[in-house]
Amino acid sequence: MVSVVFNQKGGVGKSTISTNLAACCANLGFKTLLVDLDSQGNSTHYAGIDITENTLTVADMFRQVVGFFRTPNKPIEFVQASPFENLFVLPASSELSELERELESRYKMFKLRETLKTLRPSFDYIFIDTPPNFNFYSKAALIAADNYIVPFDCDAFSAQAITRLLDNIAELKADHNPALSFLGVAINQFNSQAKLPESLVKELENEGLEVIRPFINATVKVKESHSKRVPLPFYLPNHKVTKQFHGLFETLYGTNENNGE
Ligand SMILES: Nc1ncnc2c1ncn2[C@@H]1O[C@H](COP(=O)(O)OP(=O)(O)OP(=O)(O)O)[C@@H](O)[C@H]1O
Numbered sequence: 001m002v003s004v005v006f007n008q009k010g011g012v013g014k015s016t017i018s019t020n021l022a023a024c025c026a027n028l029g030f031k032t033l034l035v036d037l038d039s040q041g042n043s044t045h046y047a048g049i050d051i052t053e054n055t056l057t058v059a060d061m062f063r064q065v066v067g068f069f070r071t072p073n074k075p076i077e078f079v080q081a082s083p084f085e086n087l088f089v090l091p092a093s094s095e096l097s098e099l100e101r102e103l104e105s106r107y108k109m110f111k112l113r114e115t116l117k118t119l120r121p122s123f124d125y126i127f128i129d130t131p132p133n134f135n136f137y138s139k140a141a142l143i144a145a146d147n148y149i150v151p152f153d154c155d156a157f158s159a160q161a162i163t164r165l166l167d168n169i170a171e172l173k174a175d176h177n178p179a180l181s182f183l184g185v186a187i188n189q190f191n192s193q194a195k196l197p198e199s200l201v202k203e204l205e206n207e208g209l210e211v212i213r214p215f216i217n218a219t220v221k222v223k224e225s226h227s228k229r230v231p232l233p234f235y236l237p238n239h240k241v242t243k244q245f246h247g248l249f250e251t252l253y254g255t256n257e258n259n260g261e
């Protein structure tokens, strides 16, 4: 199964949620691939992957698509093993930004779907982290995926932006990926002591949007795990926020079934 985590707003928790969902999944024993399509490379870094001159990245994979890459490689050769058992990464690099215009002008938006098709049999779950833009890469991800999750950071401006975001995705779905399904809004940085997050969540539900439970609390432990480059299930297996991520994974996918293809 391929899930994409997307919100065009920056800093809402896309990389935190995609990396930790992938880590929960790997921790449960599923062979998991995290695809990083953001040139910032935050989830690549968070998942413990060091990019050296010789590391094959998702940018090299796209370069191969347009014929710029030196030797032909199979998609699996771009996948890097992380330091964590069962967790594999198709890492990002800053070269993604330079490549974007070239890929777009050559209509290569469907190539990721083709590539992931060949990778699907090797993994139980695939998670895609996206950039904070409705750009070539996030569109390619939404075209390649089975479903998508929208992180929400309990901010009044992002509540207003969600409807527009879902309209954009609905148009892409209708044109290019009719089977794409919406798993729901993942609530991040939730503070149960404050009134605003509670009322914003109610607002989303009143609009008929699926809100996924449990919510992810705001805690410094998330930032700590980022700086240690160890996702929460491996860093603090028993912490409340880790349990919230496991709960989120369970709500989304269940744990008894292998959803692999
Ligand atoms: N639940 C949380 N508690 C505390 N801090 C958090 C939480 N979730 C995310 N953060 C912090 O907020 C910042 C943004 O998170 P993250 O990088 O996951 O967002 P993003 O949507 O991927 O951002 P971008 O749009 O830049 O890719 C990071 O510094 C992260 O450590």
Ligand SMILES: [Mg+2]
Pocket (backbone or CB within 6 Å): 014, 015, 016, 038, 042, 043, 129, 130
């Ligand atoms: Mg990010």
